[in-house]
Amino acid sequence: MNTLGRHILAEIYGCNSDILNNRILIERVMVESALEAGAEVREVAFHKFSPQGVSGVVVISESHLTIHTWPELGYAAVDVFTCGESVNPWDACNYLTEKLGAGHMTATEVKRGIFEEPVKVANL
């Protein structure tokens, strides 16, 4: 079995609410998380909701990171999806969890793009 990518779905609880509601700060730590994992940042898009909450994405050469925050619950839903061998998505996930001041994090890794035969692709 050959897979193209690794996708971590992280449930991050007990976070600092002020951080979760700060779009600029969330954007910065998301980009830092991508860089921490050795990823190459391509596009960034973040949005601040009213009255609270931030959603955003960092598109990387190796796939993406996303976040959605609920400051009132101290909760963030985070995804880190990476392709190739050079980037470890757990590095980004762990870095981000620390920066959000989280109480606890649970995560699942899902394999994406499963092929029976070895795959030869242009960008890995």
Add this chain to the structure above:
Amino acid sequence: MNTLGRHILAEIYGCNSDILNNRILIERVMVESALEAGAEVREVAFHKFSPQGVSGVVVISESHLTIHTWPELGYAAVDVFTCGESVNPWDACNYLTEKLGAGHMTATEVKRGIFEEPVKVANL
């Protein structure tokens, strides 16, 4: 058990390679998919890779849609993450699968943001 969101991870195979390699077209069908599900589009960021492949995201009020394409494999990894009761992520997923000219699609729905007590949040 109360959950904030529904997250579909879709593996879409046997797609039309020309579509998968066309950034403008991929962006258009991703936005259309969001609208098809009744979502409100907030931010859009797409990137074309060299020599091939497209990555992109549509940030919606209800969370996000992402796509990564491998035209050489006819494969797209798609995520549709929605919160609230007004949007059905499967509508977006099914619409997109049709527009990519896919041979077959397999998908898993994951619950995100699980709380024991009913949650009262600002934006749902």
